[in-house]
Amino acid sequence: MEKTSRIAILGGGIGGLVCASELNHRAGSKAEITVFDRSDYHTYQPAFLHLALGERKLDKIRRPLEKLKKQGINFLSGDIFRIDQENMVINAEHGDFEFDYMVISLGTQLDPGALNGFEDNALNLYTADGAARIKEALGSFESGKIVIAVSSMPYKCPAAPYEMAFLINAYLKKKKRRENVEISIITPEPQPMPVAGAEIGQNLVNMLEAHDIEYLPKQKITSIDEKQVALEKKRVKADLIIGIPPHSCPEVIKDAGMTGKSGWLEVDRHTLKTKHENIYAIGDNTHIGLANGKA
Numbered sequence: 001m002e003k004t005s006r007i008a009i010l011g012g013g014i015g016g017l018v019c020a021s022e023l024n025h026r027a028g029s030k031a032e033i034t035v036f037d038r039s040d041y042h043t044y045q046p047a048f049l050h051l052a053l054g055e056r057k058l059d060k061i062r063r064p065l066e067k068l069k070k071q072g073i074n075f076l077s078g079d080i081f082r083i084d085q086e087n088m089v090i091n092a093e094h095g096d097f098e099f100d101y102m103v104i105s106l107g108t109q110l111d112p113g114a115l116n117g118f119e120d121n122a123l124n125l126y127t128a129d130g131a132a133r134i135k136e137a138l139g140s141f142e143s144g145k146i147v148i149a150v151s152s153m154p155y156k157c158p159a160a161p162y163e164m165a166f167l168i169n170a171y172l173k174k175k176k177r178r179e180n181v182e183i184s185i186i187t188p189e190p191q192p193m194p195v196a197g198a199e200i201g202q203n204l205v206n207m208l209e210a211h212d213i214e215y216l217p218k219q220k221i222t223s224i225d226e227k228q229v230a231l232e233k234k235r236v237k238a239d240l241i242i243g244i245p246p247h248s249c250p251e252v253i254k255d256a257g258m259t260g261k262s263g264w265l266e267v268d269r270h271t272l273k274t275k276h277e278n279i280y281a282i283g284d285n286t287h288i289g290l291a292n293g294k295a
Helices: 014-030 045-052 065-071 128-139 160-174 198-210 251-255
Strands: 005-010 031-037 041-043 062-064 074-077 080-084 089-092 095-098 101-104 144-150 181-186 213-216 221-225 228-231 235-237 240-244 279-281
Touching (some): 005 014, 014 031, 014 065, 045 160, 065 074, 080 251, 128 240, 144 160, 160 198
Parallel strands (some): 005 031, 031 074, 181 213
Antiparallel strands (some): 041 062, 080 089
């Protein structure tokens, strides 16, 4: 009788769910697939921007992960404490689980506390709670300066600060408040979305200028204070600060000794395989060297 392969997928985000669904479709009864996630829900994070503008509601962008069971995919909620690569064991909240293959899709670990003042003075664009607070703040914002502050690189969804700026611009025009509001983006990037190349970056800069959105690249933010963003050589005043917090690779991956020089989980760009024969990784927790020399 052919052995059933035990496949563990760590993370119930977009990558983890697509991977689970595809493997389930292709492998069928040849595989037993289990998705691990600390949350009981999958939340579609790209919609946080629209949550912040009042264009979406939280219950419309999340689904219970228990629904995976209807597809024949197991789901276990709770924290993952340890990944034992050598013995092929996951130590999780509900016990130890052996596996034959694993796909790591844990995303990034947001670390707002790593930037002085972020938690007290900025609204976090990358959480549902932060998006709800941005919605509340924008609803009563009549005049002044809005700063979108990128704490550090790398960060997930590199289009997000630019998309947010354009969405706020359109929102304020619709509310007939735009002429009384300044919008600014502060970022350590040399250009918008560097991975996309110089031409696309310049096109975005031109679009920002056309919509009267100030762009301050190559800036290191040293702290976020009350109503101002401190840079190395100056301070930028702000009445509302929307922030993208520092990111890091999840601790459980670092503790397993799986990160490389980049500080992230390094994989083969063709196969997405890690250094371990039966462990793969996808998504934001990875560092993938591209053909153009970027990552």
